[in-house]
Amino acid sequence: MRTFQLLRQAILARLPPQLRAFLARSFVLVQKNQHMTSAHSKPALATMSPGAAYAAPIRDLIASMETTKIGQVANLGRGDADVIKLWFGESDVKTPAFINRAATKALDEGHTFYTWQRGIPPLREAIARYTSRVYGIDCDTDRITVMGSGMQVIVLCCQAILDAGDNVVVVSPAWPNVSQAIEVMGADARPVRQILKGDRWTLDLDQLFARVDSRTRAIFVNSPCNPTGWMMTSEEQKAVLDFCRKRRIWLLADEVYARLVYDRDVAPSFLHHATPDDPLIVVQSFSKPWAMTGWRLGWMTSPAAFGDKMANLVQFNTSGSPAFLQYGALAAIEEGEEFLKSMVERCRAGGEIVFQRLAALPRVRVARPQATFYAFFAVDGMTDSLAFAQKLVREARVGLAPGSAFGDGGEGYLRLCFAQSPERLVEALDRMEPFLR
Numbered sequence: 001m002r003t004f005q006l007l008r009q010a011i012l013a014r015l016p017p018q019l020r021a022f023l024a025r026s027f028v029l030v031q032k033n034q035h036m037t038s039a040h041s042k043p044a045l046a047t048m049s050p051g052a053a054y055a056a057p058i059r060d061l062i063a064s065m066e067t068t069k070i071g072q073v074a075n076l077g078r079g080d081a082d083v084i085k086l087w088f089g090e091s092d093v094k095t096p097a098f099i100n101r102a103a104t105k106a107l108d109e110g111h112t113f114y115t116w117q118r119g120i121p122p123l124r125e126a127i128a129r130y131t132s133r134v135y136g137i138d139c140d141t142d143r144i145t146v147m148g149s150g151m152q153v154i155v156l157c158c159q160a161i162l163d164a165g166d167n168v169v170v171v172s173p174a175w176p177n178v179s180q181a182i183e184v185m186g187a188d189a190r191p192v193r194q195i196l197k198g199d200r201w202t203l204d205l206d207q208l209f210a211r212v213d214s215r216t217r218a219i220f221v222n223s224p225c226n227p228t229g230w231m232m233t234s235e236e237q238k239a240v241l242d243f244c245r246k247r248r249i250w251l252l253a254d255e256v257y258a259r260l261v262y263d264r265d266v267a268p269s270f271l272h273h274a275t276p277d278d279p280l281i282v283v284q285s286f287s288k289p290w291a292m293t294g295w296r297l298g299w300m301t302s303p304a305a306f307g308d309k310m311a312n313l314v315q316f317n318t319s320g321s322p323a324f325l326q327y328g329a330l331a332a333i334e335e336g337e338e339f340l341k342s343m344v345e346r347c348r349a350g351g352e353i354v355f356q357r358l359a360a361l362p363r364v365r366v367a368r369p370q371a372t373f374y375a376f377f378a379v380d381g382m383t384d385s386l387a388f389a390q391k392l393v394r395e396a397r398v399g400l401a402p403g404s405a406f407g408d409g410g411e412g413y414l415r416l417c418f419a420q421s422p423e424r425l426v427e428a429l430d431r432m433e434p435f436l437r
Contacts, residue, residue: 069401073390077393084424087400089374091343092424095292096332099292099336112323112324113323119146124146127144143302145310150254152318155181163187165215166185167215167217168182169216169220170189173194173409174406196378200230205240218250220252221253223254231370237273238273241274253282262371277303289340297329362437366378376413382412385410389414391435401414
């Protein structure tokens, strides 16, 4: 048995990452089926993991996961003050003082105990009012659940709706953490690629719907989109929601960039077309609009009954987000509209600087983003975006995210976050330009 385990380890270690993950998921399904056919059997667990030895076994699926490609680039220059870091999705602006003061006040007042799993009532009520005002709908507080980041919403939703062997259809290129959260559950992320036509990214809804099969449990749509800046139209959103209703599958809508849009106050939302009990989960975050990436707070708008079940998962995961941080979030959503407007203008200016410089380079193909704060651009002749991004860190002292990190349709591209000061962006572009000519 030991020889077999070592042989399996050696074989898996030499396989491409995607094939290795597929085989690991298959191994999970075999284990599950074996367990179901024998009342006395115990679930098998890999005793040796590819590429590493552990004091005790861990799942092959987890052991086969590699550091994300964005992480691989960031690890090259994270501690280097000379590197201009544009690889992550965050601004160089610190959290506003009025938000910090609210959290500090709550901390001083003793809001340091266990709290509500779905969020403190004042914050949930404020988010419901915000949603009603911004989107022009009636949103009851019982549809709102506060969690420890938009990413935690996605992770816990995957825990709630996915079994091994299920799948989620994901509009791609997409933020890589989404597919990883799906695959951790032993499920598959099934990409449907956006296409760049002229100066706009587009999505073929017929292709999206054709990817749904009997094991599909959800469609995941990030609009406005990280990394492309694509924004789904209201008519497309209605069609997708209608499809999910008919198929009785969930629609998981990541709308964390909804306010970072340049031709209107807010991006089109699935909430405009939904009833309170539709199979719709809308993910939102405090990170991007209010410069709170390190706070790790987000929220979910969903059917009320689903929120009650999610409260159990929150309890099993974190027991709830720290109350004093939630009071900072309360200040953000009640008093942060002027700051949000200034953030949009900062990103608009940064995006224009980046677009004009990149569009002038013959090797570069870039679409003007409709929303978000990213430039996602192709470089002719670049076949390995990870290697190219690593070279930029080492030689240009600029950090970008490799397009291959974003899955299907991402290779050949780089992502640059332009939520930065003009001076910082100009310096980064000056350093990069010789490598892009």
